[in-house]
Amino acid sequence: MLEFKNVTKKYSDGTTAVKDLNLKVDTGEFVCFIGPSGCGKTTTMKMVNRLIDITEGSILVDDKDIKEQDAVELRRSMGYVIQQIGLMPHMTIKENIVLVGTLLQWPKERKDERARELLKLVNMPEDYLDKYPHELSGGQQQRIGVLRALAVNPPLILMDEPFGALDPITRDSLQEEFKKLQKELNKTIIFVTHDMDEALKLADRVVIMRDGEIVQADTPENIVRHPANEFVEEFLGKDRLIQGRPDVTTVEQIMEGFPVTVTTKTTLKSAISTMRDKHVDSLLVVDSDNVLKGYIDIEAINLNYKKANNVDDVMETEVFSVLGDSLLRDTVHKILRRGAKYVPVVDEGNHLAGIVTRATLANLVYDTIWGDGMELEDTAAAGE
Amino acid sequence: MMEFFAENGNELLFKTWEHFYISLVAIVLGVIVAVPLGVLLSRVPKFADRFISFIGVLQTIPSLAILAFFIPIVGIGKIPAILALFFYSLLPILRNTYIGVRDVDRGVVEAGRGMGMSNWQSIISMELPLSIPVIMAGIRLSTVYLIGWAALAAFIGGGGLGDFIFDGLNLYQPSLILAGTIPATILAVIADRSLALLENKLTPEGLKDSYETA
Numbered sequence: 162m163l164e165f166k167n168v169t170k171k172y173s174d175g176t177t178a179v180k181d182l183n184l185k186v187d188t189g190e191f192v193c194f195i196g197p198s199g200c201g202k203t204t205t206m207k208m209v210n211r212l213i214d215i216t217e218g219s220i221l222v223d224d225k226d227i228k229e230q231d232a233v234e235l236r237r238s239m240g241y242v243i244q245q246i247g248l249m250p251h252m253t254i255k256e257n258i259v260l261v262g263t264l265l266q267w268p269k270e271r272k273d274e275r276a277r278e279l280l281k282l283v284n285m286p287e288d289y290l291d292k293y294p295h296e297l298s299g300g301q302q303q304r305i306g307v308l309r310a311l312a313v314n315p316p317l318i319l320m321d322e323p324f325g326a327l328d329p330i331t332r333d334s335l336q337e338e339f340k341k342l343q344k345e346l347n348k349t350i351i352f353v354t355h356d357m358d359e360a361l362k363l364a365d366r367v368v369i370m371r372d373g374e375i376v377q378a379d380t381p382e383n384i385v386r387h388p389a390n391e392f393v394e395e396f397l398g399k400d401r402l403i404q405g406r407p408d409v410t411t412v413e414q415i416m417e418g419f420p421v422t423v424t425t426k427t428t429l430k431s432a433i434s435t436m437r438d439k440h441v442d443s444l445l446v447v448d449s450d451n452v453l454k455g456y457i458d459i460e461a462i463n464l465n466y467k468k469a470n471n472v473d474d475v476m477e478t479e480v481f482s483v484l485g486d487s488l489l490r491d492t493v494h495k496i497l498r499r500g501a502k503y504v505p506v507v508d509e510g511n512h513l514a515g516i517v518t519r520a521t522l523a524n525l526v527y528d529t530i531w532g533d534g535m536e537l538e539d540t541a542a543a544g545e
Numbered sequence: 546m547m548e549f550f551a552e553n554g555n556e557l558l559f560k561t562w563e564h565f566y567i568s569l570v571a572i573v574l575g576v577i578v579a580v581p582l583g584v585l586l587s588r589v590p591k592f593a594d595r596f597i598s599f600i601g602v603l604q605t606i607p608s609l610a611i612l613a614f615f616i617p618i619v620g621i622g623k624i625p626a627i628l629a630l631f632f633y634s635l636l637p638i639l640r641n642t643y644i645g646v647r648d649v650d651r652g653v654v655e656a657g658r659g660m661g662m663s664n665w666q667s668i669i670s671m672e673l674p675l676s677i678p679v680i681m682a683g684i685r686l687s688t689v690y691l692i693g694w695a696a697l698a699a700f701i702g703g704g705g706l707g708d709f710i711f712d713g714l715n716l717y718q719p720s721l722i723l724a725g726t727i728p729a730t731i732l733a734v735i736a737d738r739s740l741a742l743l744e745n746k747l748t749p750e751g752l753k754d755s756y757e758t759a
Contacts, residue, residue: 210659212655212658212659233661233662233663234661235661236658236659236660236661237660237661238661241656241659241660243652243655243656243659244652245650245651245652245653245655245656246652246656247650247652247653247654247655247656247657248653248656249653249656249657249671249675249751250650250653250675250749250751250752251674251675251749251750251751251752252749252751253751260657260660261660261661264660264661264662264666293750293751294751295751306656309660310660319659
């Protein structure tokens with residue numbers, strides 16, 4: 162998909178920003194470039210859409226040398242998202258989203274349709290289309306910034322610290338949303354960041370750079386487990402090496418497999434007896450295909466047993482669930498922050514796969530403390 | 546008062562028109578030259594600062610002297626007057642265009658370029674609309690100055706309300722001086738207000754709100 166061949170960038174003042182860089186990126190791969198400032202990560206990215214010219218070597222996109230293509234055409238064929246967001250303040254959200262479509266002279270109907278379609282992807286209501294960027298919050302603006310990059314459905318998207326300027330909570334949810342989106346749409350992503358958490362969370366492959374050279378390029382798991390040298394170790398931070406395990410453990414590995422469920426058409430009476438038999442105070446509700454529909458707890462039954470018959474009449478449909486392959490680190494964080502008693506685990510099709518409860522977490526913390534001989538102080542610090 | 550109007554009314558109207566016409570032609574020429582030049586300068590920022598200070602120095606030459614210098618080159622009458630005024634209109638418009646375009650949010654410009662806007666598209670659909678308020682401020686400033694300076698046109702036979710003022714000075718008739726000054730002032734105020742309306746019309750919808758709230 163994308164290939165760097167002996168790419169070198171020298172600036173006119175004599176500094177070498179990128180030295181003889183070689184890298185191959187596959188279609189659908191999410192690659193994070195990371196390193197201290199001045200390491201050449203942004204330069205590397207900007208050479209791909211020719212915002213910066215290559216001094217030596219070549220970059221191939223789909224086996225075609227980018228130098229042989231018209232720079233403007235090339236940029237229109239790639240998505241581009243930057244930290245400063247850069248929405249056009251004088252254009253409506255709709256005009257902003259389909260800007261590249263406008264440059265490519267798409268007909269109006271096609272643009273309108275595409276804008277609505279994209280806005281749905283991030284669950285924003287349609288009346289945002291006619292607003293102006295300054296009426297949106299920072300997080301919403303960057304959502305639009307991401308949509309704008311997706312507008313003409315480019316296979317490759319370049320992102321320059323896109324979530325760097327957002328507050329931590331917004332950043333968290335945008336990262337989540339974006340990772341999901343990327344999996345759905347199967348885009349190839351080149352993502353520049355200086356935030357290790359972000360890189361480990363999002364990337365399929367993390368490329369660590371220093372002084373214009375690649376120090377290590379590997380999966381997040383391998384980087385945490387086998388840092389190539391001291392620089393990488395230091396860059397990862399000691400904390401992360403200690404927490405190495407939860408860093409790369411997925412939810413699937415620790416979840417409990419058979420949560421207590423009832424199907425949507427169960428009567429409340431039989432639901433309450435299931436609760437009693439299993440000694441639980443709430444039940445997950447699934448349909449006949451094991452797709453998670455909601456949950457029902459003892460309070461809901463108590464309030465409604467006279468009015469309603471079936472579980473699906475009273476169940477709560479807003480369930481917070483996590484994907485089986487998401488990282489445990491993030492999940493633990495969320496369970497603790499939301500004060501949830503348990504989190505159902507689902508696969509891509511929202512089929513119920515298991516459950517993580519607070520008791521599961523107790524096991525995990527027990528293992529960490531007693532199993533690995535880690536000192537209590539460290540856990541306390543990590544828990545904060 | 547009534548007597549003065551009865552006697553000079555027609556001439557007053559004509560001179561006001563002449564005054565207006567000289568200023569208008571000069572300012573339109575100024576906009577036509579200075580706005581594109583300002584945009585061009587924003588592409589070569591290193592050169593731009595030097596160039597603008599150079600123009601600034603040229604403009605410190607007293608206007609009367611400029612008019613005098615122009616006589617051997619272009620003679621007397623309306624054209625040299627318009628030329629001289631045009632010359633004075635350049636700096637404020639040029640500087641404001643340059644600064645306006647230069648100060649358009651770098652993030653926005655980079656996003657535009659990164660998404661595949663050509664240089665021309667970037668200027669027309671992004672940089673100019675976003676710098677309209679600053680450019681218009683330069684044009685308004687220039688216009689108001691120019692209407693004042695246009696009185697000097699009379700000095701080289703360009704006509705306009707300056708004729709009244711010079712006659713008044715020569716004949717010791719304050720009423721004539723006022724007859725030249727007051728219409729010129731009114732003209733300047735009207736021009737400024739109309740340009741404010743124009744500015745409001747040209748400023749893109751999305752920018753207005755943010756300016757109001759800011």
